[in-house]
Amino acid sequence: MLLTIKRIFSNLQKDRYIRYLLILPLVIVLVLIVIYPFIYSIKISFTNAYTSNYLHPKFVGLKNYIWLLRSPKFWNSVKVSLIFVGIAVFLEVLVGLGIALLVNQRLKVKKITISLLLTPMFIASAIVGIIFRLMLNELYGVIPYYLTRLGINQGLLSKRLALFTVILIDVWQWTPFVFLILYAGLQTLPIEPLEAAMVDGASKWQSFRFVVLPLLSPILAIVVVFRMMDAFKAFDKIYVLTAGGPGDTTTTINVFTYFQAYEFDNFGRACATTILFLILITILAKISMSLLYKSKLY
Amino acid sequence: MKKKKVAASILTIVVLIGIILIVNIPIVWLIMTSFKMRPDIISDHPVWIFRPTLEHYIRVLARKEVFPVDLYFSNSLIVTISTTLLAILITFPAAYSIARFNTGGRNLSFWILSIRMLPPVVFLIPIGMLFMSYHLLDTKFGLIIVYLTFNIPFATWTLKSFIEEIPREIEESALIDGAGRLGVITRVTFPLCAPGLVAVSLICFIFSWNEFLYALVLTSLRAVTMTVGTARFLTGYAIWWGDISAAATVAMIPVIVLGFLSQKYLVRGLTLGAIK
Known part of the structure; x- marks a missing residue:
């Protein structure tokens, strides 16, 4: 008996078995918290589930999906999400790259400078929302006060500008991330090609455009992918700052889904939205993954 | 040539200080607000210098x-x-x-x-x-x-x-x-x-x-x-x-x-x- 146990144990110690044994806890947990909820979500998306009937909801077929695909509000949220992600990530990469190039010069207090440039990315997005709700307050906010002094009398949280404001706040919060990664990327670049370009008499712009940028492109790809995926997740600060308003102007897919589930108590429809959202993200992720793959860094 | 370089590096420093301010002022503003008395918080012009108070912290804790x-x-x-x-x-x-x-x-x-x-x-x-x-x-x-x-x-x-x-x-x-x-x-x-x-x-x-x-x-x-x-x-x-x-x-x-x-x-x- 003891011998059999011993043999089983020594067999388990062999790499052939142990590799699966080691990964088993992870697989079990992912099945429980990722795959099971996902399958459950698909099931619920074909029903009319809400809080009091969710254990035995009525099967409604494709009704939720048809409602969504016909709903201008749903398409509006897709549009808002795409605008938010597109413009925010574009600006973050542009500004982040600029700052990275600025810091990448001979500076005396580099370490402290870098530290001081990173603060926003550590703060909870919900608190970022609180900070800007305070600063954008119509009556006593600092930002409207100075804008009025400069002769700009626009309500930054008005229907016309709210999305733009939320984008700028995202840029404020996440440009530090882009800067940090791109700066680290610049650090890893080989110095020889740049020297060769200098010898050949390339201007600063030329050596940036034709030497630095191509060398940096794998890292740029990583930054764009990570920022894009995280920007699609943005919820906290929008919820705290505008709750999707005024009207639907800042209702991203996240906010839309949240309201379907927890304001309108329509879990079936909310699950259908997440499935559609998932399809959109999967398409984008496929593109992103091939970008990452090409970057050869993974 | 040298003058140009000095000017450029001064410009870099000024721009970087500007960016550091933009990055940190909102956070500092929140922390400042937590130490301000109510009239200073809802004043119609921004108050940068004020007599600090711990009343909000005491109230939050109490x-x-x-x-x-x-x-x-x-x-x-x-x-x-x-x-x-x-x-x-x-x-x-x-x-x-x-x-x-x-x-x-x-x-x-x-x-x-x-x-x-x-x-x-x-x-x-x-x-x-x-x-x-x-x-x-x-x-x-x-x-x-x-x-x-x-x-x-x-x-x-x-x-x-x-x-x-x-x-x-x-x-x-x-x-x-x-x-x-x-x-x-x-x-x-x-x-x-x-x-x-x-x-x-x-x-x-x-x-x-x-x-x-x-x-x-x-x-x-x-x-x-x-x-x-x-x-x-x-x-x-x-x-x-x-x-x-x-x-x-x-x-x-x-x-x-x-x-x-x-x-x-x-x-x-x-x-x-x-x-x-």
């Missing part, structure tokens, strides 16, 4: 029935630390298996990575419903489990990159000396991976501490975290900005400190090991 700050803070701490430890416990062996034996191949590891990219609402709604059935709503345990959805993919990938860097030869010599594979992992690889474990812990801590959406929906009274508790202050007609700022400052300071401490590992952690 009015436990409105804002049980000790409960929220300890909830955040317990949930954050537990989910971080649990994530490491689950992902370290898995990361080892992937790094050393390429278990599951590219498909598995990229599938794990793709979980990192999914928006939380996708999990939130089904998990919220399942929590209702399993009576896990408003429990710290529930939050600890849910936070694994974002901590596991991150930790697996980052640890994998750290383990790959440990030379196989070190493990092999221990294996030849008669140690079993499990012994090698716990006694050789695990300690050698210490920097990776520190990096992962710090970043998991920051992610989990800052999490908002799950805690907003899945907790109501007993398991409310610091971020959600602070944001709940915002409802109602009169917003008590002093109190909110004080609570937000308390919620914010630990992660800012940790953020600066983890700076060395940040790039590597945030790119999941791609850039070292």
Whole structure:
């Protein structure tokens, strides 16, 4: 008996078995918290589930999906999400790259400078929302006060500008991330090609455009992918700052889904939205993954 | 030529100082507000110099029935630390298996990575419903489990990159000396991976501490975290900005400190090991 146990144990110690044994806890947990909820979500998306009937909801077929695909509000949220992600990530990469190039010069207090440039990315997005709700307050906010002094009398949280404001706040919060990664990327670049370009008499712009940028492109790809995926997740600060308003102007897919589930108590429809959202993200992720793959860094 | 260079470097410094101000003023403004008296907060022009007061902090700490700050803070701490430890416990062996034996191949590891990219609402709604059935709503345990959805993919990938860097030869010599594979992992690889474990812990801590959406929906009274508790202050007609700022400052300071401490590992952690 003891011998059999011993043999089983020594067999388990062999790499052939142990590799699966080691990964088993992870697989079990992912099945429980990722795959099971996902399958459950698909099931619920074909029903009319809400809080009091969710254990035995009525099967409604494709009704939720048809409602969504016909709903201008749903398409509006897709549009808002795409605008938010597109413009925010574009600006973050542009500004982040600029700052990275600025810091990448001979500076005396580099370490402290870098530290001081990173603060926003550590703060909870919900608190970022609180900070800007305070600063954008119509009556006593600092930002409207100075804008009025400069002769700009626009309500930054008005229907016309709210999305733009939320984008700028995202840029404020996440440009530090882009800067940090791109700066680290610049650090890893080989110095020889740049020297060769200098010898050949390339201007600063030329050596940036034709030497630095191509060398940096794998890292740029990583930054764009990570920022894009995280920007699609943005919820906290929008919820705290505008709750999707005024009207639907800042209702991203996240906010839309949240309201379907927890304001309108329509879990079936909310699950259908997440499935559609998932399809959109999967398409984008496929593109992103091939970008990452090409970057050869993974 | 020299003059031009000096002018350029002065310009660089001025621009950088400007950027540093833009980056930090909103945070400083929040902290300043938490020390201002009410008239200074709602004054019709911004007040930059003022007589500081601790009244908001005292009130936040004293009015436990409105804002049980000790409960929220300890909830955040317990949930954050537990989910971080649990994530490491689950992902370290898995990361080892992937790094050393390429278990599951590219498909598995990229599938794990793709979980990192999914928006939380996708999990939130089904998990919220399942929590209702399993009576896990408003429990710290529930939050600890849910936070694994974002901590596991991150930790697996980052640890994998750290383990790959440990030379196989070190493990092999221990294996030849008669140690079993499990012994090698716990006694050789695990300690050698210490920097990776520190990096992962710090970043998991920051992610989990800052999490908002799950805690907003899945907790109501007993398991409310610091971020959600602070944001709940915002409802109602009169917003008590002093109190909110004080609570937000308390919620914010630990992660800012940790953020600066983890700076060395940040790039590597945030790119999941791609850039070292």
